[in-house]
Amino acid sequence: MGIAEDIKQETFKSEYAKAIINIIFSSAWLQQQHVQLFKSNGLTTPQYNILRILRGQHPNPATVNLLIERMLDKSSNASRIVDKLEQKGLVKRSQCKNDRRAVDVYISEAGLKLLKEMDVKMDEWENANNTLTETEAATLNTLLDKLRS
Amino acid sequence: MGIAEDIKQETFKSEYAKAIINIIFSSAWLQQQHVQLFKSNGLTTPQYNILRILRGQHPNPATVNLLIERMLDKSSNASRIVDKLEQKGLVKRSQCKNDRRAVDVYISEAGLKLLKEMDVKMDEWENANNTLTETEAATLNTLLDKLRS
DNA sequence: TTATTTAAAATGTTGTTACATTTAATGTAA
DNA sequence: TTACATTAAATGTAACAACATTTTAAATAA
Numbered sequence: 030m031g032i033a034e035d036i037k038q039e040t041f042k043s044e045y046a047k048a049i050i051n052i053i054f055s056s057a058w059l060q061q062q063h064v065q066l067f068k069s070n071g072l073t074t075p076q077y078n079i080l081r082i083l084r085g086q087h088p089n090p091a092t093v094n095l096l097i098e099r100m101l102d103k104s105s106n107a108s109r110i111v112d113k114l115e116q117k118g119l120v121k122r123s124q125c126k127n128d129r130r131a132v133d134v135y136i137s138e139a140g141l142k143l144l145k146e147m148d149v150k151m152d153e154w155e156n157a158n159n160t161l162t163e164t165e166a167a168t169l170n171t172l173l174d175k176l177r178s
Numbered sequence: 179m180g181i182a183e184d185i186k187q188e189t190f191k192s193e194y195a196k197a198i199i200n201i202i203f204s205s206a207w208l209q210q211q212h213v214q215l216f217k218s219n220g221l222t223t224p225q226y227n228i229l230r231i232l233r234g235q236h237p238n239p240a241t242v243n244l245l246i247e248r249m250l251d252k253s254s255n256a257s258r259i260v261d262k263l264e265q266k267g268l269v270k271r272s273q274c275k276n277d278r279r280a281v282d283v284y285i286s287e288a289g290l291k292l293l294k295e296m297d298v299k300m301d302e303w304e305n306a307n308n309t310l311t312e313t314e315a316a317t318l319n320t321l322l323d324k325l326r327s
Numbered sequence: 328t329t330a331t332t333t334a335a336a337a338t339g340t341t342g343t344t345a346c347a348t349t350t351a352a353t354g355t356a357a
Numbered sequence: 358t359t360a361c362a363t364t365a366a367a368t369g370t371a372a373c374a375a376c377a378t379t380t381t382a383a384a385t386a387a
Contacts, residue, residue, distance in 0.1 A: 092336090112337095130335040
C-alpha cells in the first residue's frame with residue numbers, strides 16, 4: 030500500500046514528483062495523529078511546539094522573537110499563542126530587563142509537568158508506530174536533507 | 179546543512195524521532211514554495227488540489243463527496259472551496275441526474291487553461307529544485323511508504 | 328540633543344479551518 | 358404506505374492563520 034493507492038493516483042511524472050506528494054501526504058498523516066494526542070491534553074500543535082522550545086531554554090527565558098525563529102511555521106502568531114498558554118498557566122511572561130520592548134517567556138512548573146506527561150504518550154505512540162529500522166530512518170533523514178539542500 | 183541546524187536542535191532521541199520532525203519540516207518547506215506559486219495564479223493550495231482532481235475526472239464530473247475522498251486534507255470544506263472556484267469561473271456545478279442530493283462538479287475551459295499554465299510553472303520549479311537522482315527519490319518513496327505501513 | 332530609522336511585541340482585519348448542525352433526498356423496515 | 362434512518366451537500370459558528378498596522382522602545386544620524 031504505497032502513496033499511489035493512498036491518493037488514488039496511479040502514475041507520476043517522475044519519482045521526484047511522487048516523492049514531493051509523498052512527503053506532504055506523510056506529513057499530514059503524522060500530524061493528524063499528533064493533533065489527536067495534543068488535543069487530549071488540551072493543546073494545539075503550535076502550543077505544544079512553543080512549550081517544547083521553552084523547555085529547551087529552561088530555566089532561561091525565550092523572547093517572542095526567539096519563539097518565532099524556532100517555530101516550524103514561521104508565519105503563525107507567536108504572541109497570541111503565548112496568550113493562550115499564559116491563560117492556561119503553562120507559561121509566564123515578564124518584561125525583559127535588557128530591552129524593554131522585548132518580553133521574556135518562561136515555561137511554568139505546570140507547563141513542565143504537562144510536557145512530562147505528554148513525553149510518555151509520545152514515546153508510546155512512537156514505539157507503537159515505528160516500522161523503520163534505525164538504518165532506514167537514517168537514510169530517510171539523509172535523503173530529506175539532500176532534497177532541501 | 180541538515181534538519182538539526184534547520185530547527186536548531188542538536189540531539190534527537192532516535193533516527194526515527196528525527197525523521198518524523200524531518201518529514202514535517204520538509205513538507206512545510208515544500209508547501210511554502212507551492213503556496214507562492216499558487217498565489218501568483220490567484221489560487222490557494224486546496225483550490226489547486228481540487229482543480230487537479232477535477233481535471234483527472236474530466237470530461238466526467240466529480241461529486242463533492244468524491245472530492246472530499248480524494249483531498250489530502252479530508253476535513254477541509256470542499257463545498258466552500260468549490261464555491262470559490264465557481265465564483266472565479268473555474269468550475270461548474272449542476273445537480274446530479276441519478277441522485278438529486280448530489281452535485282456534479284466539472285472543471286471549466288478556463289479552469290483547464292489555468293492548470294495548463296500552472297503545469298509549466300510547476301515543471302520549471304521542479305526541475306530547478308530537484309537535487310535527488312531518480313534512484314534516490316525512489317528510495318525515499320519506499321521508505322515513506324514503509325513508515326506509513 | 329532631536330529627528331529618523333529600526334526593532335519587538337501586540338493588535339486589527341480578513342479569510343480559512345474544524346467541527347457541529349441543518350436541509351433535502353434517498354433508502355429501508357414495519 | 359408511513360416512519361425512521363442514512364446520505365449528500367450546504368451552512369453556522371468559534372477558533373485560528375495570514376498579513377498589515379500600531380505602539381512602544383532602542384539604535385543611529387544629523
